[in-house]
Amino acid sequence: MRRQLACFAAIVSLAVAGVAQAADLLIFGGSIYTGVESAPKVEALVVRDGKVAFAGPLAQARKAAAKPKSIDLKGAAAYPGFVDAHAHLMGIGFRELTLNLEGAASIADMTAKVKAWSLAHPGPEVLSGRGWIETHYPEKRFPTRSDLDAVVSDRPVVLTRADGHALVANSKMLALAGVTRDTPDPTGGQILRDASGEPTGMLIDNAKALVTSKVPPPTPAQMREAARRAVDLYASRGWTGLHSVSVAAADVAILKDMAAAGTLPIRVDNFMDLSSAGDLLTTGPSADPTGLVRIDGIKLYMDGALGSRGAALLAPYDDAPGTGLLLTPPEVIARTLTAARKSHAQIAIHAIGDRGNRLVLDVFETAFDGDPAKLRAARWRIEHAQVISPTDLPRFADNGVIASMQPSHAIGDLYFAPARLGETRLKGAYAWHDLQTSGASMAIGTDAPVEKGDPLVEFYAATYRHDLAGYAGPNWGLDEVLTRPQALALITKGAAYAVFREVELGDLAVGKAADLSVFSVDLMTAPFPDIAKAHAVMTIVGGKVVYRAK
Numbered sequence: 243m244r245r246q247l248a249c250f251a252a253i254v255s256l257a258v259a260g261v262a263q264a265a266d267l268l269i270f271g272g273s274i275y276t277g278v279e280s281a282p283k284v285e286a287l288v289v290r291d292g293k294v295a296f297a298g299p300l301a302q303a304r305k306a307a308a309k310p311k312s313i314d315l316k317g318a319a320a321y322p323g324f325v326d327a328h329a330h331l332m333g334i335g336f337r338e339l340t341l342n343l344e345g346a347a348s349i350a351d352m353t354a355k356v357k358a359w360s361l362a363h364p365g366p367e368v369l370s371g372r373g374w375i376e377t378h379y380p381e382k383r384f385p386t387r388s389d390l391d392a393v394v395s396d397r398p399v400v401l402t403r404a405d406g407h408a409l410v411a412n413s414k415m416l417a418l419a420g421v422t423r424d425t426p427d428p429t430g431g432q433i434l435r436d437a438s439g440e441p442t443g444m445l446i447d448n449a450k451a452l453v454t455s456k457v458p459p460p461t462p463a464q465m466r467e468a469a470r471r472a473v474d475l476y477a478s479r480g481w482t483g484l485h486s487v488s489v490a491a492a493d494v495a496i497l498k499d500m501a502a503a504g505t506l507p508i509r510v511d512n513f514m515d516l517s518s519a520g521d522l523l524t525t526g527p528s529a530d531p532t533g534l535v536r537i538d539g540i541k542l543y544m545d546g547a548l549g550s551r552g553a554a555l556l557a558p559y560d561d562a563p564g565t566g567l568l569l570t571p572p573e574v575i576a577r578t579l580t581a582a583r584k585s586h587a588q589i590a591i592h593a594i595g596d597r598g599n600r601l602v603l604d605v606f607e608t609a610f611d612g613d614p615a616k617l618r619a620a621r622w623r624i625e626h627a628q629v630i631s632p633t634d635l636p637r638f639a640d641n642g643v644i645a646s647m648q649p650s651h652a653i654g655d656l657y658f659a660p661a662r663l664g665e666t667r668l669k670g671a672y673a674w675h676d677l678q679t680s681g682a683s684m685a686i687g688t689d690a691p692v693e694k695g696d697p698l699v700e701f702y703a704a705t706y707r708h709d710l711a712g713y714a715g716p717n718w719g720l721d722e723v724l725t726r727p728q729a730l731a732l733i734t735k736g737a738a739y740a741v742f743r744e745v746e747l748g749d750l751a752v753g754k755a756a757d758l759s760v761f762s763v764d765l766m767t768a769p770f771p772d773i774a775k776a777h778a779v780m781t782i783v784g785g786k787v788v789y790r791a792k
Contacts (some may be wrong), residue, residue, distance in 0.1 A: 323482030328687025335468025387443025618642025703727030
């Protein structure tokens, strides 16, 4: 099946690039990093029919190009296409359409934004928002329904935490959902309660469904608009592709329609929600006729998130009772893995805590009867791989399990992870360098809309490990940074390998797809603060310019 997809990708390479270009494309005028060991940096590229036809000196490129259309980078730096190896595409789009609470500085600031949004968007419908994170709030606590009731009490309000693993609802929303003091905690979820036993409005992991099931689904028009906004935003940030996870069948249908209409600017690999698996677990991976939209595998959840104390730990949290939550029944995971092995669908399992990661490694090994060669060939993935026991870290390389990680988590989590984990356990958290040294396969993603979804922030975090203000904190594992070449490889080649696309993507070798990310600074030499302040200048997918900064 994988060989068939590779051949199919080659056949449709012209469709990926859109209409075949009448003239070659000559790219020059800035640093061009190819990702190819024999010629890592060149003066010029020639693109023909959506592929790299030449990479080398400018004088030779001019001779090799037939009636070229020139692109002068004017000092900007170009790289193989950056691919977000873990994001939630529709979530990114709906973040742009609903109340975005990123950057709220306090519960007071958060509720002021809720009040302003409600006044600007009046009506009885549910007010939805996302992006708050309380770990740096001066109130030093989760928001509650009382906080929301004080500003909006006449309509239901539900606000999802930045990590997507918790939400807070006002009293109107809880009443609509029928959540009371007598409502039991669902398996894999928790209803936070006050001293008297009343729900505070905070729902963790699987308990969220008690409320979200009562929120009317978006209309088809809203879904199409969310998809459009997401892919256009990603192209404008320099991404040439993304691996979208926890995907619904309706989302893929929208993407396929966009690709057929020529309005999908980037490549999207999809890991489906189990409820939307369709025939994936019987017939295996597939691609649309343009090659831009692929269905690769299934996304599952082992545990919750660290910030809301849902990550499954081997020992209790240092700052609260409990060891986290397990979200998916073991028999469901086992049954899905057995089917995936037969159909050659990839498996990607969310695991954040050290217990969560150990359990995933265990079930992966069991699914392949302890045969590391077969498990390696399947390229199954652990999404996040955030806190790893030292005894489990070598198992990634030994079994070929891909660590799909998000560097920006480390520069956000530094405000609360030490308190959650303690100094000893923290040494196995966000262990990029240790995994790299062990020989593990890795890929870099963002987890947007949990994080902003900016490739420059991810590169900065991976190579510098300080927050955007330059703060790192004591004992924050600065020895776990990656070198710049390593980070570049993981956000390009690593992402390609993680979905069996290294034959066509990942570097700018002659014959590969001409996917380029162009940024305003040279990421390989610029001071770290300059990287975080830079921006995308141009994005090229299959030889077609899909974004150009004005």
